[in-house]
Amino acid sequence: MYKSLLSSFFLLIATFSFAQTETDTLRMTQQDSSIIYSIELKEIIFTPDNVYSMDEDKKAKLILKRRIFKVYPYAKLTADKLTQLNATMAKLKTSREKKKYFKIVEKYLEEEFEPRLKKLSRKDGQILVKLIYRQTGSTTFDLIKEYKSSWKAFWANSTAYLFDINLKTQYKPFDVKEDYHIEGILNAAFNQGQLSKQEPSKPIDFDKLNEHWINKIKIQPKTEPKE
Structure with a gap:
């Protein structure tokens, strides 16, 4: 059976060292102020080098927005390549043609x-795995399994897992709060033309998602005040 041209791309996602450290120092930009949907910033303290401090929850959302902007293009590319793969494979007749096609595109993906x-x-990497599920409807694990093998997926x-990434993670904006925030950030970015919509x-x-979380937050039990 032929090998998938996308196998290397998915395996790269799984095996690259997502272990580098990051400094979550934020700099305010016009884009930042417009992308954080439905958030009212409270006190913002500017320092001489334009670094600002803010509420931790809002800071976390801004950091999440930066991550989404970084990895969304790869998730979009994955969906695009799957569509291209299916269309091209339907036209190829022999195993030799398919194998040659895979090698050409596989080399391109690796180098690019x-x-x-x-x-x-x-x-x-964790956000990318979620967005791949959003764009393709399949987990990264299932994609590797389908286009490569169960052994390679395992x-x-x-x-x-060594880097705290689960390739079986799904995207569940109605159940997982982080996924809801991701969807909100994407929705705002699409509307403002800051990301190419797919x-x-x-x-x-x-609208239903937003209403769902508004109602969910309303019925959450409040913490009892300390005596």
């Missing part, structure tokens, strides 16, 4: 994206 993927942090996931594999009604 390997240096960039190596610069991702482990948290970037080892890829085992390697990813519809998710499984449609998401953002």
Whole structure:
């Protein structure tokens, strides 16, 4: 059976060292102030080098936004390449033609994206795995399994675990709060033309999603005051 041209791309995601440390120092930009959806900034303290301090929750959302902007293009590319793969394979007739096609595109992906993927942090990798699921409808683990083999999927996931990344992670904006924030940031970025929009594999009604979380937060039990 032929090998997938995307196998290297997915395996790169799984096995690259997402272990580099990051300094979450934030600098305010016009884009930052517009992208943090439905957030009212409280006190912002500017320092001489334009670094500012803010509420930790809002700071976390801004850091999440930076990560999304960094890895979303790779998730979009993955979905695009899957579409291209299916369309091209439908036209090729022989195994030899398919194998040659795989090698050409596989080499391109390795040379073009390997240096960039190596610069991702482990948290970037976690967000990327979620966004790949959003754009393709499949976990990264299942994609490796389908286009490569169950054995390679197992080892890829085992390697990813070393860096606190689970390739079986799904994207669940109605259940996971971080995923809800991701969807909100994406929605704002699309509306403002800051990211190239690609519809998710499984449609998401953002108005219903937002209403869902508003109601969910309202019914959460409040912490009893200390006596």
